Amino acid sequence: MSNRQNGGQGPWSRALGFSILLAAGATQVVAAPQDALTPVINGAAPQTLTFDWPMLRIGTGEYEEGPTGVTVFRFGRKVLGAVDVRGGGPGTVNADFLRLGYEAPELDAVVFSGGSWYGLESVTAANTALKDDGERGGHWDNVGLAVGSIIYDFGARRLNEIYPDKRLAQATLRAAQPGVFAQGPHGAGRSAVSGGLFGCNAHSGQGGAFRQIGQVKIAVFTVVNALGVVTDRDGRVVACHPDKGWPQDLKASDLMGATPDSLKPGWNGARAAAPDRKNTTISLVVTNRKLNPAELQRVAVQVHTSMARAIQPFATELDGDVLYAVSTAEVDAGPGDGLVSAEIGTVASELMWDAILAAVPAQPQGPAPTAVASNPTALARHAGEYRFSELASLQVTVKDGRLFGQATGSRDVFAIKRDAPAELVAVSDSEFAVPGRYPLTLRFEGDKVVINPGRWQQVGARARR
Template structure:
């Protein structure tokens, strides 16, 4: 390689490093939001501590479960695309407690950093050290799983990183679990199989039967629909000709498939993510041996097919962890099948508790259309990320928008501009199956879907 070639290569490498450093700096500038959420599960079990962390700019997040001491763990994997850390170690079935924490995260493969980050935090904080060969190993062990929350559902690729995971771990508290679109479930969705594309989240449930305690936690990002005990679909943006939510049954969607996927059946509109996952944790205080705990994991995971239909497809990465804290070993212990039945019902409750209130489409008000001069002030190129820019034009008393770059911006595509309909002087919408609100209230910024799932673009 000649001098000129080496110089050119070095220059490209320097640019790549600089670009990576800038991207990392942008991620490092994000501020963790810890233990957010108004809807919580409150339960009396000091052994279980839960911490959540979120980057609202994503939005995306992480949920960390830690225990008062090392516990026995097992894992059951059903989905066709799981993303895990250390899960295979639990399959070995060693009959002594080694597990310190279970970590759930968004961010797809990049979110797996969260699990190892909690391990290093345990060491850095002096809770664990590096000794793995004593009679009672003191080296930290965490397991973790991720959901896919990139792609069409959001307009950037911010991920839950080491800093966020360690902050969530250190903020963990006993007996409180945020539910809905919080933590690892911050931008989860369900029902993409049928075009429902409803917002989802994380859910928890708790039950005590005599001396036996059972807690279930799950992040529902399923390709299938969430189904209640009466067989009704819980969350869905239905097609125009579909039965109303409350009378729509998952059995109807399943039996009508593939017609329920086609446009002729008022099927999916827009892009639906085909990378989905439900990650779950069942915890019992009853002492169990590895074989019993493994069978509990399999029984509960199998039962989840009642609440999520379809379940464990090739496009799902379903993983369930089971933990025994071994706090109770008395005469009132339940046999494994009975405990599995009770735990399965608690998990169904947790799945139902994961569903947030769905945003509704704003009403168009033609009289609210601003004058031409005001519209002109809203025009410009709004940058959401390196992948998405939205070009807004004001022409002929109308406001139009078109996406540029590598990805559409929801109903605002790259092929052609769409007209924005007024809701108020600074707020517009694009009518369609899925609610889309565009807010220009802050000068120089365009906010898609202001509120819990907002995405912000800055005019350049």
């Protein structure tokens, strides 16, 4: 159920425009000031991972107006943690502390957040919530410790700069629940994308996987906001908006082997111009097996290295890839008779590939424009200027019985540019599309226009005349 509570960069993606059916319980209003936003906590998700592990509680919080969000992993007591950083542009809080290899368990929570550097507020906010709630204090042996990382989800993928803040993070931590993890475009993965290097610009999200072997539990979680493409175990690209002429059964090896031609015009498909390039994959491995700091560090390195199979390319200069590994030390027994940390790392590596695949939602295609005879009266009702934020507005006009849109703010409105009007091709009297490589749908609802209705929608309000 959706629980609404008050109060409490990675390579860069390209201009995105997509549509999808409105998810159950998902609503959105015109962008409001940051302090007027209402957190949506543990909202309904069509796909969830469920497992039995009381020690590990998870919360997802979102601002629909972004859309953007935060995911909090909270442990029942202080635990031991390690970190491995691979990307060239990480954004973290307290990660260096985990590199020191102390034997004493210190970690309370791991936080993943959207909002680029501004989202790092979510990490410190989760920590202060522990103190505000009396679970941690100021004595040296009871100070709270939250660590975390961010993804870049601004730029061309949305028309505002709303970020996950203190109120959202604290509400999410307090509502964390055991054994439930939303898959796909939820929490920190709400506006994640993948494949920007090749112009795929596929919607992405967060994914998880779980396995129990005897008494040993292993869970993995990831937010995939990667510059590279997500690849299945047969080498096929899982999600991409291909250009015309690209292979029907697109494989990562096709793109990788043709680099740099596949990155620009000249290789069976043109690369869209001027992409945003701030991407990141942030991940977490948790086991209840007792591991010492050295073993836990090797698990982190092993699993992080394995992710290059599922994301190609991985850990580039423009990615901010970070992986955290946690041992809750609830059991001593390992899954077999060999090297315990290597076995756990092997199992976790395969689980992580599953989690990466689970992060990818169904890709919206958008309605196909047809020869609809538009009602002139209906077209006239849609004319006007619609404001999405202080950054983006859309001027809609009628000319010769056709509807046109032109961006009038400081940034383009996805495929609708500032330098020239684009025709809005009628699908019905209230729904229109802009044909192109990236689906773009507009739905007029009285004094509002909804672009790409659904999980990634942006809503503009008509300016007063």
